[in-house]
Amino acid sequence: MLTSITLNGVSYAFGANTVLNQIDLHIEPGSVVALLGPSGCGKSTLLRLLAGLTEPANGEIHFADRLVAKSGWSLPPQARDIGMVFQDYALWPHMTVAQNVMFPLKMRNVARSERENRVAQALSRVGLSEFAGRKPAGLSGGQQQRVALARAIVAEPRVLLFDEPLSNLDSELRESLCQEMATLLRQLGTTAVYVTHDRREAEILADRIVHLSAGSIAADRLISTSGEYA
Numbered sequence: 001m002l003t004s005i006t007l008n009g010v011s012y013a014f015g016a017n018t019v020l021n022q023i024d025l026h027i028e029p030g031s032v033v034a035l036l037g038p039s040g041c042g043k044s045t046l047l048r049l050l051a052g053l054t055e056p057a058n059g060e061i062h063f064a065d066r067l068v069a070k071s072g073w074s075l076p077p078q079a080r081d082i083g084m085v086f087q088d089y090a091l092w093p094h095m096t097v098a099q100n101v102m103f104p105l106k107m108r109n110v111a112r113s114e115r116e117n118r119v120a121q122a123l124s125r126v127g128l129s130e131f132a133g134r135k136p137a138g139l140s141g142g143q144q145q146r147v148a149l150a151r152a153i154v155a156e157p158r159v160l161l162f163d164e165p166l167s168n169l170d171s172e173l174r175e176s177l178c179q180e181m182a183t184l185l186r187q188l189g190t191t192a193v194y195v196t197h198d199r200r201e202a203e204i205l206a207d208r209i210v211h212l213s214a215g216s217i218a219a220d221r222l223i224s225t226s227g228e229y230a
């Protein structure tokens with residue numbers, strides 16, 4: 001099921017420092033939205049609110065018609081049906097690639113036979129079928145990020161969240177993985193929010209770019225499939 005995301009008057013502060021100021025944002029089901037802006041503008045904080053890693057001071061967040069956060073209350077991440085990809089991959093070093101990817105299915109009590117099929121399919125989607133038995137330490141940075149991507153999509157969550165997933169990779173690899181992720185996101189059709197400070201990455205990946213500046217939405221633009229502003 002495709003899910004919209006709606007933020008109404010969402011604010012967040014670290015002590016006296018207001019980091020997000022009354023954010024109103026509606027994300028259409030199945031769209032890929034890039035949150036773009038300079039360091040410190042509040043992108044990661046907004047993503048953490050969507051993930052349920054922190055709760056808003058004010059305002060409400062809905063996934064479709066389900067309330068997931070309001071002032072002082074937040075549905076925990078594991079109850080939100082989300083997949084996340086972080087800058088630092090966050091793989092479990094003691095587990096193989098297949099075990100890492102399988103983890104969200106175990107958490108959801110998916111039956112063993114189904115788990116194995118789904119892991120194989122997710123690894124195939126990211127081009128890592130032959131690495132299933134390796135440990136993360138035996139993989140390159142780009143391969144590790146592909147594992148993290150497979151883990152994020154394996155349970156077919158209704159929302160995908162990305163926090164600068166390509167910033168630890170060198171520029172050539174960043175470009176090719178960005179193109180691959182754009183294709184994958186189109187195939188999946190999942191509602192996705194992608195944090196980046198790289199305008200080109202945002203233009204390749206997203207249907208829409210929301211520019212944050214000092215905790216507010218400074219611009220909000222649809223882009224066409226060719227990567228140009230519509």
Ligand SMILES: Nc1ncnc2c1ncn2[C@@H]1O[C@H](COP(=O)(O)OP(=O)(O)OP(=O)(O)O)[C@@H](O)[C@H]1O
Binds near residue numbers: 017038042045046197
């Ligand atoms: N744990 C914290 N305690 C106090 N202030 C914080 C904390 N984490 C972030 N901030 C402040 O909140 C603001 C927004 O941070 P946030 O990480 O959301 O920005 P960002 O746009 O994602 O930046 P970057 O691209 O550098 O990750 C910044 O001014 C930052 O200094």
